[in-house]
Amino acid sequence: MSAPAVLKTPKKVRSRLAGISPWLVFQVAWRAILGNPLRSVLTTLGVIIGVAAVVALTMVGRGSTANITRTLQSLGTNLLTIGSAAGPRGGGFGLVRFGGPQTVTLADAEAIRLEFEGRIVGIAPTLQGNQQIKVGAANMNATVIGTWPDYASVRNAQPAQGSFFSEADLQARRRVAVIGYGIAQDLFGGQDPIGQTLRIAGLSFTVVGVLPDKGDSGFASPNYQVMVPLSTYLQRLARSSTGEPRVNAIYIQGPDKDSLPQLQEALTEFMAARRKMTDPSQYDFSVQNQADALASVNQVTQTMTLFLGGVAGISLLVGGIGIMNIMLVSVTERTREIGIRKALGAKPRDILTQFLVESVVLSVGGGILGIFLGLALAGSVGQFLRITPIFDPFSVVLAFVFSVAVGVFFGYYPAARAARLDPVESLRYE
Numbered sequence: 302m303s304a305p306a307v308l309k310t311p312k313k314v315r316s317r318l319a320g321i322s323p324w325l326v327f328q329v330a331w332r333a334i335l336g337n338p339l340r341s342v343l344t345t346l347g348v349i350i351g352v353a354a355v356v357a358l359t360m361v362g363r364g365s366t367a368n369i370t371r372t373l374q375s376l377g378t379n380l381l382t383i384g385s386a387a388g389p390r391g392g393g394f395g396l397v398r399f400g401g402p403q404t405v406t407l408a409d410a411e412a413i414r415l416e417f418e419g420r421i422v423g424i425a426p427t428l429q430g431n432q433q434i435k436v437g438a439a440n441m442n443a444t445v446i447g448t449w450p451d452y453a454s455v456r457n458a459q460p461a462q463g464s465f466f467s468e469a470d471l472q473a474r475r476r477v478a479v480i481g482y483g484i485a486q487d488l489f490g491g492q493d494p495i496g497q498t499l500r501i502a503g504l505s506f507t508v509v510g511v512l513p514d515k516g517d518s519g520f521a522s523p524n525y526q527v528m529v530p531l532s533t534y535l536q537r538l539a540r541s542s543t544g545e546p547r548v549n550a551i552y553i554q555g556p557d558k559d560s561l562p563q564l565q566e567a568l569t570e571f572m573a574a575r576r577k578m579t580d581p582s583q584y585d586f587s588v589q590n591q592a593d594a595l596a597s598v599n600q601v602t603q604t605m606t607l608f609l610g611g612v613a614g615i616s617l618l619v620g621g622i623g624i625m626n627i628m629l630v631s632v633t634e635r636t637r638e639i640g641i642r643k644a645l646g647a648k649p650r651d652i653l654t655q656f657l658v659e660s661v662v663l664s665v666g667g668g669i670l671g672i673f674l675g676l677a678l679a680g681s682v683g684q685f686l687r688i689t690p691i692f693d694p695f696s697v698v699l700a701f702v703f704s705v706a707v708g709v710f711f712g713y714y715p716a717a718r719a720a721r722l723d724p725v726e727s728l729r730y731e
Contacts, residue, residue: 330659345667347620352671354613357678360690362606380591384550403547404585422554423451436488447534460510479510483524621707628715643724653720660712668704
């Protein structure tokens with residue numbers, strides 16, 4: 302009477318162990334993973350770190366690019382900058398050099414204003430240096446910029462309180478100043494600074510304007526700058542020198558973005574003619590387009606983001622190697638189990654599927670944890686660097702797909718090795 306029951310049991314076991322149902326295969330794989338949770342977590346650690354790094358670096362990189370773009374645009378639109386050349390033409394990014402020998406003069410700015418009248422919206426030469434600023438007992442170091450009244454429009458520096466100094470102030474060499482938002486808050490507190498006096502390098506200046514809050518952009522933040530008439534700066538604050546006064550840069554605002562390339566070329570020819578220079582490689586000046594500078598900075602940022610993303614991708618490969626290594630160990634540990642399954646009717650493809658599913662589950666789980674960790678890291682790094690990370694769905698999807706591909710690629714060899722095991726030899730394995 303017990304024979305039928307004996308016959309039914311092998312059939313049930315054979316059905317469960319042969320892996321006929323995909324859901325059953327997943328359950329078996331999941332139980333195998335939970336059987337050693339610590340080893341499973343350590344196995345996926347490389348995938349978790351790799352995916353998290355790719356997601357975080359991409360978001361922070363895009364946020365940095367957007368932040369730099371906003372900062373440059375907030376400092377003026379349709380802008381050309383003439384300054385001392387950073388090096389031979391074609392070297393570096395053609396950036397204006399601050400510090401070192403100055404080759405651009407105040408006479409250059411005056412000549413450009415006359416020559417290009419009607420073709421430019423505004424022009425503002427600048428000469429700057431660090432000075433001690435004092436109000437009562439409070440004092441600080443700040444960047445003091447001597448310039449022309451057009452600076453307000455050319456550099457997007459319209460005061461939120463008061464007004465910018467005028468052409469009359471420039472001609473009369475008056476000691477008036479426009480201060481940044483940070484200086485107003487730190488030195489004047491809650492008081493209205495308009496009409497009050499501050500001391501720059503021991504000299505009294507009357508505050509006529511306060512700039513709006515432009516955010517803390519780190520080095521040379523507009524919030525901690527003071528603008529004074531260039532004539533006053535040259536007479537009172539600049540180091541004494543002989544010959545034509547030199548300036549750090551000349552900022553020129555064009556009528557629109559489309560006219561900048563032609564205006565840039567015309568200014569380059571004009572400056573070269575004034576210096577009687579014919580060889581561009583020997584130019585001691587640089588005419589820089591704001592759009593070119595922005596493109597150069599963005600290119601550097603994107604290159605760094607891709608480079609760091611590539612380094613993070615190596616973590617995924619290392620994680621994949623770790624998965625393959627652990628799966629090979631698992632195949633060795635479960636050799637007898639594989640033999641039993643084959644003896645009960647499991648086909649090689651069933652064994653292959655089971656171990657491949659285990660590998661993919663590990664990598665997918667690591668990918669999901671890595672995405673959440675990457676989002677958290679991006680938020681933390683963004684707060685530390687004071688930038689807003691920008692979510693990039695493409696990078697998240699790409700990192701996740703790559704983690705799945707790592708699981709399939711590095712899990713296939715151990716799974717294929719398990720599928721090729723001889724059932725008789727497997728049953729003898731101790």
